[in-house]
Amino acid sequence: MPPVIPGFGHHRIPVADGVSLHAAVGGSGAPVVLLHGFPQTHLMWRHVAVDLAADHTVICPDLRGYGASDKPAESDGSGYAKRTMAADIVALARALGHERFALAGHDRGALVAFRAALDHPGAVTHLACLDILPTLDMWDVMHGVTAAVGFHLYLLAQPPGLPERMISAAPDTFFGHFLDIWTTDRGAVPDEVRAAYLAACREAVPSIVADYRASAGVDIEHDRADREAGRRLRMPVAVLQQDWGAALGFDAAALWRAWAPDLRHTTVSHGHFMAEEAPDDIAKALRELLAR
Incomplete structure (x- = not known):
């Protein structure tokens, strides 16, 4: 049986x-939506979600193109724009009865959360982003040999065909590489969870590539337009x-x-998969944010 978040029910929402x-949805109280990163699914929040569900309604979706969510084929370059994926999340929360909600994201999910907070400021009450920079800033700081840490960003930005074929030739090796090098605690992702992540990624190569490719194109355009317009996160x-x-x-x-403007920035010593390596610390940080 695949791993699940204990005590959470499962929903499929248009x-x-x-x-x-x-x-996966659990708990009761003020709503909090938690968005996963790469190469993961909603399961990355399994510890934090249970903690927050003691006094919040916690919603942990698989992003469009990931996990058990639909994976539409990309057609015009906008299907996996963070603007599109953010609209998914707002629609999901509304379908579950929540017009306003707190939002936290890790990695790719944090980029979606950032875009949701800019595009839908009336819906997002609080925002937490784990281990990212906004897309426009991310590309600006990548330079020289130090950028090798983000080699996948350049690979997945290539035109359709090449990255999909390369990754599909050895998907477990490719996705497993990041699970190995981005953690300081190998036990944080147990074998059954790792297997679930890899199985989900094997089924999602084209959509994962499309998500990353959007961040080398349309997502930059959206960020740049917001910067030039002086838009800021209000929450x-x-x-x-x-x-x-x-x-x-x-x-x-x-x-x-x-x-x-209303920012609390914290540098942590955990690995990239911090919600799995140090769930107590992450839950505490989210609770402190929600109290503001």
Whole structure:
């Protein structure tokens, strides 16, 4: 039996024409939506979700193109734009009865959460982003040999065909590579969860590539338009991330503060998969954000 989040029910919710998302939902109280990263599914929140469900309604979807959610074929380059994926999440929350909700995301899910908070400020009450920079800033700081840490960003940005074929030739090796190198605690992702992640990724190569490809194109356009228009995040924002600034030579807090006037930025010592490595710390940080 595949792993699940204990005590959570499972729902399949239509969010757009022909697209439904799978979501695990549990608890009761003010709603909190938790968005997963790469190469994971909603299961990455299994510990934090149970903690928050003691006094919140917690919604953990699989993003469009990931896990048990639908994986529509990309057609015009906008199907996996973060704007499209963010609209999915707002529609999902509304379908479950929540016009306003707190939103936390990790990795790819944090990019979706960032876009949702910019596009739908009336819906997102609080925002937490784990271990990312906004897309426009991310590309700006990648340079020289230090950018090798993000080699996959460049591979997955290539035109349709090549990256899909390369990854499909050895998907477990490709996706497993990141599960291995992005953690400081190998026990944080147990074998059964790792197997679930890899199985989900094997079924989602084209949509995962489309998600990343959008971040080298349309997502940059959307971020740049917002920056030029002076748009900012209106809600309280918490950012937790590794010290990428020290490695790549930038001030992460300053980059975030340009987007988020009400910001608490924290540098952590955990690995990239911090919600699995240090769930108590992440749950505590989210509770502190929700209290603001």
